[in-house]
Amino acid sequence: MCADLVKTICPFCGVGCGICLKVDEQGQLLSVEPQQNHPISQGKLCDKGWSTAYAINSDQRLTQPLKRINKSFYPISWQEALTTIADELTAIIDESGSQAVGVISSARASNEDNYAAQKFARAVLKTNNIDHCARICHSPTVAGLKQSLGSGAMTNSAKDILETDLMLVFGADPTENHSILGGHIMQAHAQGTELIVVDPRVTRLAKLTPMHLQLKLGSNIALINALLHVIIKEQWFDQRFVESRTQGFEQLAKHVKDITPESVESTTGVSAELIRTTARAYSHAKRAMIFYGMGITQYVSGTNNVISLANLALTCGHIGKAGTGVNPLRGQNNVQGACDMGCLPNVYPGYQAVAELENQEKFSKAWGTKVTQQAGLTSLGMTKAAQSGDFRALLLFGEDPVVTDPDQNHVQSSLKNLDLFVVAELTMTETAKLADIILPAASFAEKDGTFTNCERRVQKVNQAIAPLGEAKGDWQWLQALAKEMGSKLLNWQSSEDVFNEMAALTPPYQAMTYQKITDNSGLQWPCTNETPNGTTILHQQSFPIGRARFICVNQVDIDESTDDNYPLLLTTNRLHFHYGCGSMTRNSPLLERETPPGVLFINPIDAKALNINHQAPVSIKSRRGYVETRAMFSDDVPVGLVSMPYHFKEAPSNQLTNTAQDPVTKMPELKACAVVVAALAKDQVPKTIQQLQEGK
Helix, strand or coil, X not given: CCCEEEXXXXXXXXXXXXXXXXXXXXXXXXXXXXXXXXXXXXXXXXXXXHCHHXXXXXCCECCCCEEEECCEEEECCHHHHHHHHHHHHHHHHHHHCHHHEEXXXXXXXXXXXXXXXHHHXXXXXXXXXXXXXXXXXXXXXXXXXXXXXXXXXXXCCHHHHHHCCEEEEECCCHHHHCHHHHHXXXXXXXXXXEEEEECCCCCCCHHHCXXXXXXXXXXXXXXXXXXXXXXXXXXXXXXXXXXXXXXXXXXXXXXXXXXXXXXXXXXXCCCHHHHHHHHHHHHHCCCEEEEECHHHHCCCCHHHXXXXXXXXXXXXXXXXXXXXXXXXXXXXXXXXXHHHCCCECCXXXXXXXXXXXXXHHHHHHHHCCCCCCCCCCCHHHHHHHHHHCCCCEEEEEXXXXXXXXXXXXXXXXXXXXXXXXXXXXXXXXCCHHHCCEEEEEXXXXXXXXXXXXXXXXXXXXXXXXXXXXXXXXXXXXXXXXHHHCCCCCCCCCCHHHHHHHHHHHCHHHCCCCHHHHHHCXXXXXXXXXXXXXXXXXXXXXXXXXXXXXXXXXXXXXCCCCCCCCCCEEEEEECCCCCCCCCCCHHHCHHHHCCCCCXXXXXXXXXXXXXXXXXXXXXXXXXXXXXXEEEEEECCCXXXXXXXXXXXXXXXXXXXXXXXXXXXXXXXXXXXXXXXXXXXXXXXXXXXXXXXXXXXX
């Protein structure tokens, strides 16, 4: 039997590993292999990457449109689905205006799909109500780095890990969610690169280094300001860089003058001695890279946390060179791209501000229709407005907010309150179960397009097999829906047409073509007429805002502290064998067998005080919700802190999490809330959230 190998990109995390899909003569997907010469993965894949085929070939795939009638779904034709959606959208807009409708796109979908989604919202629906899951992962990255550096993205390339002298990993566990990149970090450390880890938990990387700063939950800014105090007081900062390329340093120096390591010991839980040792190591390194994740962003102080890390890098001149920089580890495969495409209520593609008249005129002219000036709602804003009845219709694809958004009960009641809820998905997710119309989506293996990884590398995704059943790519059904609503503004013949239109309107992508992307194994933006081969390192000579800005920020305590009724803090985490809401990885029997459906990590000392045994059934309750699962003893979480992954619909941590938000980005504080944990009867099987809600 002869089989074809089709090169494409892994659909899981933001590392963007190269894979090959092996397809037989009948067009059936047989297996997955790594691309041997891929610039990032270099012939390697993590467990999730190897299991990609299970998500595509799952017998749980949706293959035709479905319509809810009472509590059941029934198959309908695409024409009936499109007509129903178009008629209801038109009626709602006529009655309540365009602000009553919106779109939530997907960090798992292609750039082309996301560009089409925001264009459909803005050009067809006439609303800026467009958002996606970056709202609850890295929106503070976009906002914070944009203010400090002028660009909200990873400043360096993955290859720089093997060229740096020091790696500072802050609030992230790349060996779990970004495994290939985590492997690069371990390799570099084994070869002598210094490693510093800042995390409340004892992560795998933390176990490799004596330089683990096990700070208290949410005390990031206090710690960073103390590091800055030491560096400035000891004159370990890069004076030439500060004077020639930054502004606001004197104000920052004055701001941290009295924030000594000793003054933050009780706040952070980190000794003054270790803070001083860290300050010396980072400032004295010839080249140092900061990596951070949602342990920085998912707080009410998320944007300021990001700004404080930028302050640290700028103070020491660790930016604009190989092996230096500030590097956010983006979670999903195309979360960087979805942001780049303008799937945010405040920016058009390429982060061109919606509020600026010049940009409104640019896109009105390019699209041949006047765009609205009215500010858009975030995804959480749409949820809140739906609760009050002001927001009435939502199109959503590739996301599962019932599992991933904070305060699950609030999300469910809001979605149920919509007059029209349309979901396009691969499988019947918890969110899809609430839809009025479900549309079958094509997987990444069934369409052409591009993904943009965490290092700004735009890579080609190539169709390997035909769409399953009647499944369609997202830009294709959006185009069909636009035509049903009387609009020809999404008039493309191919994904390449979509890309070319987007690139012409998006300055960082303007010199990219499918052919150039393929020929170069991806191109890193900005890829312009001045930099036609892309940019591996940002800010080498200048910043987009001229001089980088030092911005003074203060420590902000977590929103919800413990008390007698809720004596423990809960944080969320990811697991190596799963991804996101689990809608893809949990279709793999190889991955599913590794972890029980839901788990609570708890320190043995806390467990003993609560009479909880290892793997025993427990309940967890917050001020918002209640779940049951099994306890897993772990010294990796300190006393007073428990941790839950959010991959499991049976025991969703977001039943419990807090909706308190970062005022700049509306990022909810998913990393910290107060809970009470109790032992259940020894022989009791933990009830799933579905059983609990049904009273079983």
